[in-house]
Amino acid sequence: MVKLVLTIILFLISLLTVLSAPAFYLWLLAIATDEFPWIFIAIILVIVFINFRSPSYQLPTMILAVISLLLFLSPMVRSYLVGSKLQKNLAAAFGNEIGTNAFEFTPFSYVQMFKPKVTVPYSTVSYDKNGKTDLTLDFYPSEIKGKKPCVIIIHGGSWKSGDSQQLPELNSYLAKNGYHVAAINYRLAPEFQSPAPVEDISKTFHFLKGKSAEWNIDTTNFILLGRSAGAQIALLAGYTLKEPALKGIIDLYGPADMVWGYSIPSNPLIMDSRKVMEDYLGGSYSGHPEKFEKSSPLLFVNKQSPPTLLIHGLNDVLVAYEHSRRLNAKLEENGVKHYLVTLPWATHAFDYNLYGPGGQISTYAIMYFLKSVTE
Structure with missing residues (x-):
């Protein structure tokens, strides 16, 4: 029995x-x-x-x-x-065919699920002091010598929680493969509301450029990578700051249309998504429609927007896949280089395990994208 x-x-x-x-x-x-x-x-x-x-x-x-x-x-x-179609699709999207042997990863391998984790030493430094708020970032230096691109990683947490130590395995993997990584902390809701985190991204760019000689950062090659709420921040910063050194944006399961997202809330047994958005934007949509619109990355896409890689699971129960579908359509409409990696089985935070099925696909796509836009 x-x-x-x-x-x-x-x-x-x-x-x-x-x-x-x-x-x-x-x-x-x-x-x-x-x-x-x-x-x-x-x-x-x-x-x-x-x-x-x-x-x-x-x-x-x-x-x-x-x-x-x-x-x-x-x-x-x-x-x-x-994974069997991923290399071909990414090459078609970004116009730069890169052989599989250029990566430690293949798109997916059963054997890779049992690989040991990679760990690269990092240092934590302050990049901005704003009154009582001391903003810090974790800097993972590239283990390949010379001036290298820098990936700025923006954590998730519904804009009100989380920190730079979220899912650190990718940071070490990128550093091991020739990229500097700056995993940042930013001002959190409800004490700080939109656009405060985007302003923090601007400060991050300024700080890293100032450290470029000391840290060997290629100041012509920055990439923003965000997860969940951090992806909304990355997208909004990437589409509005007009940073000339920004070569691309990586959006992992982020909300791209705040107006639509508020109209179709998540399952309350999972998350009170309307309350989360209200804390971040200062109130309901009916009271602050302009803040919802100004915080919707999708509305700022134009023909000059940076190349964008989107990765989202169809079974995402926190941030609906529809966000990425809508952003994908807007990027297509404006002729921006982009690709949406759709994971039919995956839920939110599928990249928790770097070597799991979702983690392998997303890591391969991220590496391919980085090589395409920074070389």
Whole structure:
């Protein structure tokens, strides 16, 4: 009986690989099922082995175990399918064909899921002191010598939480492969509201240019990378600051249309998205429509906008995939170089595991994009 109950529980968990999570803690579990599927596959295989040796409830256990196994395998299979076309699609989008052998990563490999994490030493420095607010960034120097491009990374956290230490594995990976990385902290809501974080990006550019000789930064090659709320900040800064040294923007599951986003709120069991936006923008849309519009990156896209890479999961329950679809259409309309990497199985924060199915695809796409726009 225990064997069957455990199999039923695993079957229900496996449904998160194809269905949207209905509650906050199930969303966290969905990240695990999508990006660490081998753990669940191993448990299922143990149950199958036990089932062959135990006659009780053998048939229902086997049926549920096989279905669960197929579902847990599905993120890897779909990642392989997305990855098989990724190099060709990115080359078509950015006009710079780069061979797979230029990267440590392939778009997706089953073996890569078991690679050890990379860690590069970093230093934390203050880049702006604004009254009581001391803004800092973590600087990861490129491990390849010479003047190198700098990727400015902007964390997520609903504009009110999170910090520069969020998902640091990518920072080390980029530094190991020839990019300086500045992972920044910015002023948070509700104490500080839009456009304060965008102003902090401007200060970051100024600070890093001042450090260029000491840190060997190529001041003609900056890239903004943001996750979730940080992606909204990255996009808005990239489309409005008119920074000539900015070569591209990487948007990981960010809200691009604040007006539309407010009109279609998230599942309240996941997040009170309207309250989050009101804290960031100073009130409701009916009271402050101009702030919602001025904070919508999509409305600032024009023919001179920087190349943009978008990466989003169809099963995202915090920031709807529709944001990226809308921004993708606007970039297409204006003839801006861009590409939307769609991950059919993935939820929000799919890049939590750099070597998971979503993490591998996104890291490959990011590396390809960086090489395309900075060389």
